Amino acid sequence: MTTKRLTPETFRKTIERGEIEPLYLFTGWLPEEARRTGDEELYAPEAYLLREAVQTLVARALDPTSRAFNLSQVSALETPMADLLAMARELPVLSPRRLVIVRDLDKKWRAREEAEEARDLPAEQAALIEYLKHPVPTTTLVFILEHVDRRLTIVTALLKACTIVEFRRLSEREALEWVRGYVRRQQAVIEEAAAAALVGLVGSDLTFLAAELEKLLTYVGERRMIARADVEQLVVRHREHSNFELADWILARRPAAAWRILRRQLAAGEEPVKLLGAIASLYRRMLLAKELMARGAPSAEVARAAGLPLSAAGRFNEHVRRIPRDEIIAGLRHIARTDDALKSSIGPPEVQLELLLYRLCAPSEEDL
Numbered sequence: 001m002t003t004k005r006l007t008p009e010t011f012r013k014t015i016e017r018g019e020i021e022p023l024y025l026f027t028g029w030l031p032e033e034a035r036r037t038g039d040e041e042l043y044a045p046e047a048y049l050l051r052e053a054v055q056t057l058v059a060r061a062l063d064p065t066s067r068a069f070n071l072s073q074v075s076a077l078e079t080p081m082a083d084l085l086a087m088a089r090e091l092p093v094l095s096p097r098r099l100v101i102v103r104d105l106d107k108k109w110r111a112r113e114e115a116e117e118a119r120d121l122p123a124e125q126a127a128l129i130e131y132l133k134h135p136v137p138t139t140t141l142v143f144i145l146e147h148v149d150r151r152l153t154i155v156t157a158l159l160k161a162c163t164i165v166e167f168r169r170l171s172e173r174e175a176l177e178w179v180r181g182y183v184r185r186q187q188a189v190i191e192e193a194a195a196a197a198l199v200g201l202v203g204s205d206l207t208f209l210a211a212e213l214e215k216l217l218t219y220v221g222e223r224r225m226i227a228r229a230d231v232e233q234l235v236v237r238h239r240e241h242s243n244f245e246l247a248d249w250i251l252a253r254r255p256a257a258a259w260r261i262l263r264r265q266l267a268a269g270e271e272p273v274k275l276l277g278a279i280a281s282l283y284r285r286m287l288l289a290k291e292l293m294a295r296g297a298p299s300a301e302v303a304r305a306a307g308l309p310l311s312a313a314g315r316f317n318e319h320v321r322r323i324p325r326d327e328i329i330a331g332l333r334h335i336a337r338t339d340d341a342l343k344s345s346i347g348p349p350e351v352q353l354e355l356l357l358y359r360l361c362a363p364s365e366e367d368l
Contacts, residue, residue: 004163008049011165015060020097021163022135024057026050027145029168044146044336045167048206053165054101054142061099061140069093076105081124085131088139098139106145109152125154132161147336169284173304175204182213188224197231205277246275247282251319255361262353272342272349279356280335286328289320334359 004021006014014020028045062070072087084102092098109125135141143162149155170178176199183190190198198216202208212235216226219234246265249258265275285306292302299317306316320328338356342349 006163006165008053008165008167011053012056015056020061020140022137022140023132023162024140024142025145025158025162025164026053026142026167027148027164029166046169046206048210049167050144053167057140057142058099061097063095066094070095070098073101075103076108081127085127088131088141089136092138096138099142100139101142101144103144105143106147106149106152106155109154128154129157132157170204170206171305172199172204175199175206175209178206179209179213182210183226186217188217188220188226190226191228193228194226194231197228198235201231201235203278203281208274246278250279250282250357250360253361255358258357258361259354262357266350272353275353276335276339276342283328283331283335286320286323287332289317290325290328293321331360
């Protein structure tokens with residue numbers, strides 16, 4: 001049987017037609033290169049699209065009047081496998097379907113293996129795999145993985161058994177189109193220059209873009225037209241200057257200069273997670289550019305794929321040519337670990353970011 005792989009838009013359309021599967025895996029982008037090299041952990045899902053898909057599934061699969069009886073959202077870190085499978089096998093109440101949403105399954109397996117508490121893992125793994133072979137038809141079981149680690153047997157089983165929905169993070173060029181569509185759905189319009197300025201200021205993280213667009217739509221009110229002046233008036237300039245400067249110093253391997261920019265942004269009230277998002281965006285563009293260069297793509301094509309204007313592409317491409325691909329991969333791994341540290345509140349955020357900058361500006365041979 002060939003595993004289905006859907007985009008968020010295709011998933012939404014199938015759900016709206018009432019075509020709901022018994023098993024889903026929601027995760028990030030799974031490109032061929034990542035599957036070959038084992039770098040899938042670098043391609044975490046776009047959080048906004050994932051939340052939107054969960055909301056759509058809940059709304060379409062369950063009637064509001066009986067939703068409380070038929071919806072379970074759990075973390076595998078906190079829920080024993082026997083309880084999780086019992087939830088999946090329950091019959092729906094006053095509804096044709098139950099919905100069980102499970103997070104952190106990969107984290108549970110990895111944490112127990114690292115702690116050498118793997119005594120019960122084979123039995124639990126076998127029980128889940130058996131369920132995947134024969135899912136209960138009145139239950140939709142959804143697994144949400146932040147990172148796909150194919151070294152885990154259970155992850156491989158999920159990839160084979162589930163309908164996969166990939167929530168790939170958007171390039172800045174794709175984010176522009178998303179902005180236009182978002183505004184259009186609100187029965188409003190946005191000038192091309194305003195959309196470009198907004199993405200230039202905020203970046204391609206859809207959670208931040210949606211928040212800024214909501215503020216802009218409230219600001220323009222009945223006018224229903226967002227102009228560039230509105231964006232410049234309302235949106236905080238956390239990308240146009242400081243983040244471009246930060247990227248330049250990282251690429252130039254100037255940690256002291258990068259730290260100064262970082263401290264200035266934090267002092268101005270910038271959220272650490274946004275700053276980390278900007279650094280992650282830089283490294284994802286670098287990896288994409290590196291792979292295009294390896295295939296002999298011309299500079300103009302590399303610039304378009306990386307979402308850069310031609311005027312800014314020359315210096316960027318020069319840096320990317322000089323940096324080994326393995327070093328970019330190592331940088332993405334450092335960024336992923338910093339993201340986990342920020343989410344887990346391991347140490348002050350500013351210390352985590354400063355440590356990350358040191359690692360990115362002065363990579364060691366052991367990371368290659």
